[in-house]
Amino acid sequence: MKHTLRQIFRSGKFVFGFSIFVGILLIVIIYPLIITNHPLEIVGQGTFFPPGVYVNVYDSLGSTSYTLMLEDAAAKRIASKLSEGDRTAIKEWLVKAGIPEGEIDTADTEKLLDQWVNNYDPNKNIPGMTNAKRNYFIRLNNSLKGLLSTEGVSIAVKNTETGALEESDFVGQSEYVNVSQVASVRVLPLGTDNFGRDVLTELVAATRVSLQIGFVAGTIATLIGLALGLLAGYVGGLVDDIIMFITNLFTVIPTFVLLILISFSIGQDKRGPFAIAVVIGLTAWFWTARAVRAQVISLRNRDHVNLSKLSGHSIAHIIIADILPYIASYVVMALILQISAGILAEAGLSILGLGPRTTEVPTLGLMMNWAMIYQAQILGKWWAYFPVIVVIALIAFSLNLMNTGLDQVFNPALRD
Amino acid sequence: MPVEKELYLSASGLTKVFGFGRQKTVAVDHVDLNLYEGEVISIVGESGSGKTTLAKMLLGLISTTEGDIYFQGKKRDISTHRKKKEYWKNIQAIFQDPFSSYNIFNKIDTVLLDCIHMRGGRKFPYAKKVELMTEACSFVNLKFEELTNKYPFELSGGQMQRLMIARIFLLKPKILLADEPTSMIDACSRATILDMLMQLRKEIGMTIIFITHDIGLAYYVSDSVYIMEHGKFVESGSADDVILRPKEPYTKRLLNDVPKIYEEWDLSTV
Numbered sequence: 001m002k003h004t005l006r007q008i009f010r011s012g013k014f015v016f017g018f019s020i021f022v023g024i025l026l027i028v029i030i031y032p033l034i035i036t037n038h039p040l041e042i043v044g045q046g047t048f049f050p051p052g053v054y055v056n057v058y059d060s061l062g063s064t065s066y067t068l069m070l071e072d073a074a075a076k077r078i079a080s081k082l083s084e085g086d087r088t089a090i091k092e093w094l095v096k097a098g099i100p101e102g103e104i105d106t107a108d109t110e111k112l113l114d115q116w117v118n119n120y121d122p123n124k125n126i127p128g129m130t131n132a133k134r135n136y137f138i139r140l141n142n143s144l145k146g147l148l149s150t151e152g153v154s155i156a157v158k159n160t161e162t163g164a165l166e167e168s169d170f171v172g173q174s175e176y177v178n179v180s181q182v183a184s185v186r187v188l189p190l191g192t193d194n195f196g197r198d199v200l201t202e203l204v205a206a207t208r209v210s211l212q213i214g215f216v217a218g219t220i221a222t223l224i225g226l227a228l229g230l231l232a233g234y235v236g237g238l239v240d241d242i243i244m245f246i247t248n249l250f251t252v253i254p255t256f257v258l259l260i261l262i263s264f265s266i267g268q269d270k271r272g273p274f275a276i277a278v279v280i281g282l283t284a285w286f287w288t289a290r291a292v293r294a295q296v297i298s299l300r301n302r303d304h305v306n307l308s309k310l311s312g313h314s315i316a317h318i319i320i321a322d323i324l325p326y327i328a329s330y331v332v333m334a335l336i337l338q339i340s341a342g343i344l345a346e347a348g349l350s351i352l353g354l355g356p357r358t359t360e361v362p363t364l365g366l367m368m369n370w371a372m373i374y375q376a377q378i379l380g381k382w383w384a385y386f387p388v389i390v391v392i393a394l395i396a397f398s399l400n401l402m403n404t405g406l407d408q409v410f411n412p413a414l415r416d
Numbered sequence: 417m418p419v420e421k422e423l424y425l426s427a428s429g430l431t432k433v434f435g436f437g438r439q440k441t442v443a444v445d446h447v448d449l450n451l452y453e454g455e456v457i458s459i460v461g462e463s464g465s466g467k468t469t470l471a472k473m474l475l476g477l478i479s480t481t482e483g484d485i486y487f488q489g490k491k492r493d494i495s496t497h498r499k500k501k502e503y504w505k506n507i508q509a510i511f512q513d514p515f516s517s518y519n520i521f522n523k524i525d526t527v528l529l530d531c532i533h534m535r536g537g538r539k540f541p542y543a544k545k546v547e548l549m550t551e552a553c554s555f556v557n558l559k560f561e562e563l564t565n566k567y568p569f570e571l572s573g574g575q576m577q578r579l580m581i582a583r584i585f586l587l588k589p590k591i592l593l594a595d596e597p598t599s600m601i602d603a604c605s606r607a608t609i610l611d612m613l614m615q616l617r618k619e620i621g622m623t624i625i626f627i628t629h630d631i632g633l634a635y636y637v638s639d640s641v642y643i644m645e646h647g648k649f650v651e652s653g654s655a656d657d658v659i660l661r662p663k664e665p666y667t668k669r670l671l672n673d674v675p676k677i678y679e680e681w682d683l684s685t686v
């Protein structure tokens with residue numbers, strides 16, 4: 001036993017997969033202890049805020065301000081206002097207005113703006129330009145006004161009695177606040193989703209729930225499969241025929257369709273994560289049953305089983321002591337695969353909108369479902385779905401790697 | 417044949433068919449067999465002739481397709497677990513391959529304790545159990561102190577087969593079915609194993625069915641011999657009759673494979 005364990009942990013594949021899996025588990029356990037926000041709390045008024053550090057503007061006005069003389073500050077400010085699309089548009093207009101293309105450099109912000117300010121005339125008639133395009137250039141021009149200004153901004157407060165605006169503060173262009181001194185800062189490493197929820201916090205919670213669903217579904221499937229496989233394989237005869245009939249029936253029906261039908265018939269309000277896990281488990285046991293049966297049939301005529309019979313042991317004792325230990329490694333491997341399959345099945349169901357009801361807990365599948373409904377993939381809001389895919393892939397990858405590693409240990413023919 | 421002795425085990429028309437249709441194999445084909453108290457009989461045949469299948473039917477480990485088995489004059493009844501257990505107190509076996517005969521997850525102690533428990537010793541104080549196990553081990557020249565808490569696969573093939581004999585020593589069955597007990601172990605251990613079997617037979621007055629592919633060995637150990645070919649007994653009788661005056665060509669062929677039968681199995685040297 002100890003020897004086998006040592007051998008398992010000497011298998012590179014197993015250790016690699018195991019490390020990834022334990023890493024995921026640790027994050028899932030430790031993260032909620034540090035970040036105690038509710039995973040479904042809506043923090044953003046709006047959809048899909050990009051990942052980043054969110055600094056409260058009002059609080060930063062109130063924080064100590066420092067003056068830093070940074071040479072590139074102005075250039076950066078202008079550059080951040082002027083997108084790549086705006087630059088090409090400006091170039092397009094300038095070329096049409098008769099400036100030689102060689103003289104225009106979209107990368108040189110200051111020169112480009114200079115050329116624009118000197119040449120742009122909203123009334124200039126450029127042949128072949130649509131009205132919509134003309135209006136776009138007028139808007140662009142307005143947004144660029146004041147970009148080259150070196151003045152600061154005044155903060156004014158409304159006098160409660162007179163209603164007049166009174167300047168309360170003035171922010172110069174070289175003033176800085178220290179982020180760590182701003183009262184309210186929120187880091188959203190993966191931004192927010194369509195509901196305005198913190199994606200990372202939600203993702204961790206979803207991973208935990210999905211793992212639980214996987215464990216429950218995998219355990220149910222493995223236990224049922226093991227029990228029926230042992231019974232069919234060892235007892236044989238009519239019992240075997242009946243069990244194999246049911247198993248074959250399940251094998252020919254596409255399970256996922258079955259899963260969809262059952263989930264659908266349960267109804268949205270009764271579909272908690274646990275119910276979904278049970279349904280997945282109930283439709284996944286037959287592979288294990290088949291495999292266990294085959295193993296038991298090859299074991300039941302072995303001499304050590306015969307010797308156990310001759311020693312007067314009961315069927316129960318023989319199954320537990322003389323059959324189970326021989327297939328234990330196999331069952332562990334089946335369990336690992338079933339867990340992985342359970343997590344994927346939940347994701348598949350949820351993407352179709354047949355997963356657990358959406359109000360209580362997130363799951364990896366539900367996050368994918370939400371991202372898809374709100375077209376995150378079309379809008380390019382990668383943070384709403386890509387991390388979810390990565391987590392699903394990592395879990396499946398690590399579990400399958402552990403399985404391959406175990407296979408190599410238990411199956412000497414596969415050792416490299 | 418000693419008439420006054422009790423007929424222990426007999427079989428008539430015993431048949432075993434595996435599979436059906438095209439894959440049908442008739443492993444044992446209408447076999448009759450009589451085993452009297454205290455006797456040693458040998459079943460001799462080439463590999464695949466159905467010896468092990470016959471043994472398993474006699475042991476009640478597999479079902480029979482056809483035919484009856486009588487035990488001590490009555491038709492054998494092993495329909496319930498209790499009846500089977502009772503039957504197996506009387507008939508035990510040693511299998512061909514010691515390496516697959518043991519549950520690799522059980523310690524040697526478990527193997528031997530099972531036998532003590534089967535003989536009604538479940539409530540014995542542990543010291544008494546150790547005493548019994550030590551006695552059984554020393555009978556086969558093993559030291560229980562060295563074996564305790566070890567696993568059978570830590571032993572050599574010969575030692576494992578000796579442990580099997582120790583098991584029989586504890587169980588003291590009326591009949592022992594030894595299915596090629598020496599064919600998978602090294603030549604040096606063979607004579608020792610056979611010797612121990614014969615000694616055990618004397619000690620507890622056991623009746624033995626000895627299965628072998630080696631006709632010379634059969635001559636050495638047995639009173640009567642059954643020659644088996646393709647599931648049928650083609651010739652049977654006293655060891656002297658069958659082996660010294662064979663009638664069937666199959667028997668003669670088996671004998672030709674052991675040309676130096678008289679020198680090799682000189683009774684005094686083994």
Ligand SMILES: Nc1ncnc2c1ncn2[C@@H]1O[C@H](COP(=O)(O)OP(=O)(O)O)[C@@H](O)[C@H]1O
Pocket residue numbers: 301434435441442443461462463464465466467468469470
């Ligand atoms: N469980 C089984 N299923 C199908 N055929 C079997 C089975 N056991 C034995 N046989 C067949 O029965 C025949 C006799 O085998 P066996 O009794 O093991 O012979 P022996 O012990 O003399 O070598 C062989 O042809 C073998 O293939």
Ligand SMILES: [Mg+2]
Pocket residue numbers: 467468469512596
């Ligand atoms: Mg055999």
